[in-house]
Amino acid sequence: MNKEHDQAVETTEPSTNGQTPPPTNAPVPPYPFVAIVGQAELKLALLLCVVNPTIGGVMVMGHRGTAKSTAVRALAAMLPPIKAVAGCPYSCAPDRTAGLCDQCRAVPNQAGKPKKPSVISIPVPVVDLPLGATEDRVCGTLDIERALTQGVQAFAPGLLARANRGFLYIDEVNLLEDHLVDVLLDVAASGVNVVEREGVSVRHPARFVLVGSGNPEEGDLRPQLLDRFGLHARITTITDVNERVEIVKRRREYDADPFAFAEKWAKETQKLQRKIKQAQRRLPDVVLPDPVLYKIAELCVKLEVDGHRGELTLARTATALAALEGHNEVNVNDVRRIAVLALRHRLRKDPLETQDDAVRIERAVEEVLVP
Ligand SMILES: Nc1ncnc2c1ncn2[C@@H]1O[C@H](COP(=O)(O)OP(=O)(O)OP(=O)(O)O)[C@@H](O)[C@H]1O
Numbered sequence: 074m075n076k077e078h079d080q081a082v083e084t085t086e087p088s089t090n091g092q093t094p095p096p097t098n099a100p101v102p103p104y105p106f107v108a109i110v111g112q113a114e115l116k117l118a119l120l121l122c123v124v125n126p127t128i129g130g131v132m133v134m135g136h137r138g139t140a141k142s143t144a145v146r147a148l149a150a151m152l153p154p155i156k157a158v159a160g161c162p163y164s165c166a167p168d169r170t171a172g173l174c175d176q177c178r179a180v181p182n183q184a185g186k187p188k189k190p191s192v193i194s195i196p197v198p199v200v201d202l203p204l205g206a207t208e209d210r211v212c213g214t215l216d217i218e219r220a221l222t223q224g225v226q227a228f229a230p231g232l233l234a235r236a237n238r239g240f241l242y243i244d245e246v247n248l249l250e251d252h253l254v255d256v257l258l259d260v261a262a263s264g265v266n267v268v269e270r271e272g273v274s275v276r277h278p279a280r281f282v283l284v285g286s287g288n289p290e291e292g293d294l295r296p297q298l299l300d301r302f303g304l305h306a307r308i309t310t311i312t313d314v315n316e317r318v319e320i321v322k323r324r325r326e327y328d329a330d331p332f333a334f335a336e337k338w339a340k341e342t343q344k345l346q347r348k349i350k351q352a353q354r355r356l357p358d359v360v361l362p363d364p365v366l367y368k369i370a371e372l373c374v375k376l377e378v379d380g381h382r383g384e385l386t387l388a389r390t391a392t393a394l395a396a397l398e399g400h401n402e403v404n405v406n407d408v409r410r411i412a413v414l415a416l417r418h419r420l421r422k423d424p425l426e427t428q429d430d431a432v433r434i435e436r437a438v439e440e441v442l443v444p
Contacts, residue, residue, distance in 0.1 A: 129303030198239030
């Protein structure tokens with residue numbers, strides 16, 4: 074992940090706009106999500122996965138330097154901090170709602186009730202998976218040091234443990250070994266990481282929004298793996314000169330004073346935060362009417378989508394969009410808006426087909442969804 078946004082220096086000088094400087098130990102705010110210029114498809118895909126994490130993550134294919142990693146960090150930073158069991162390497166939820174690790178599950182009982190753990194508040198984690206990462210580093214492995222020094226069999230958690238309840242960002246996922254991508258997709262789908270090494274078996278919660286990114290010029294992900302990402306967003310370099318200028322202006326302003334820049338965008342950020350929260354609350358009550366579900370299935374038949382992940386993802390994503398838009402019922406317009414995101418990577422490859430995948434889907438959408 075490009076770390077440009079982390080390079081902003083923590084300011085101790087008063088900001089130029091006369092605002093009170095933040096405490097010197099305040100963490101530098103990341104570039105705000107709402108200040109990202111354009112890139113509507115990427116932003117929508119990420120928001121939908123936050124509203125409904127069961128969508129199954131996003132694969133973002135596109136040019137370098139187009140705010141992919143900026144958007145993931147910014148979105149995570151916008152979400153409210155989470156409560157976690159103090160000292161738990163998997164950041165288990167103290168209310169025991171989100172799956173527990175063996176250690177937290179085995180908390181001694183007090184009069185038949187689990188002992189209340191100490192609780193800390195932490196930011197939603199964003200974990201970068203570097204290209205050369207080994208399976209042991211990703212999934213965790215035996216803690217050799219403890220084995221040697223203390224003679225005990227212990228587990229050293231990996232990156233999946235740190236990503237629990239947050240985001241796992243894999244830059245250049247198309248260059249990772251297929252085997253590792255396979256493991257990651259399995260864990261992302263099940264929400265559980267199971268590691269067995271030398272007689273030690275560990276199982277821990279690993280629920281995260283998986284975001285993979287890659288440049289199509291450096292090779293595609295195998296279709297079998299691509300299909301298991303919920304959504305597939307395409308991102309390209311912005312060609313509009315005014316927008317390009319705006320990107321530079323905003324970035325320069327942020328780099329000069331990230332605190333003042335975050336403050337400037339605070340109102341819009343809060344508006345979006347409220348929208349996400351309301352959507353998450355509304356989601357379980359959003360109804361998917363049968364006629365819309367039939368249209369979803371017809372669309373997948375029309376496009377000859379293999380398997381049933383297509384309609385499952387369309388249903389989940391359209392429901393998340395309805396929740397985000399404040400509706401209690403999914404309508405065909407919701408399906409229309411997310412059809413390309415949910416189906417683009419699930420079309421059969423026809424070497425004689427000259428039309429772009431998105432155009433094929435949009436054409437089918439018009440034929441099937443328009444009464
Ligand atoms: N649409 C945009 N709005 C605001 N800033 C942008 C936009 N596009 C690019 N940038 C800026 O460009 C720089 C690169 O962005 P970022 O690191 O997020 O790109 P990336 O797509 O993750 O790149 P890579 O694939 O090389 O990791 C950052 O400083 C970011 O703020």
